Amino acid sequence: MPHLESIFSIVQSLTQQIDNYDERIEKIAADHYPVVQGLRTVPGVGTLTALTFVLTINLKKAKLNCHDFRLRYAVSDEPERKKDVLCP
Secondary structure, X not given: OHHHHHHHHHHHHHHHHHHHHHHHHHHHHHHHOOHHHHHOOOXXXXXXXXXXXXXXXXXXXXXXXXXXXXXEEEOOOOHHHEEEEOOO
C-alpha cells in the first residue's frame, strides 16, 4: 500500500496545482478580457474555452466586443428550440 499512498500524494499535489492555475485563469479573464463573461453564457462554455476563443480571434486587439457577433446553439433538433445567445 505504500505505493498507493505516494500516488495519492502526487494526485493531491497535481489537483492543487490545477486549482491554482484555474484561479489564475479566472483572474486573468476577469481583469483583462471582460468579454469572456458574456461568452460563458453559452451552455457548456467555461472560462478556459471562452478565453481561448477570445485570444484566438483576438477580440481585445481588434477592439470588438461580444455584441459584435452572435453565437447560435441548438438545444435540440427542433428549429423552435434554437436560441440566440447574446452577451449581457
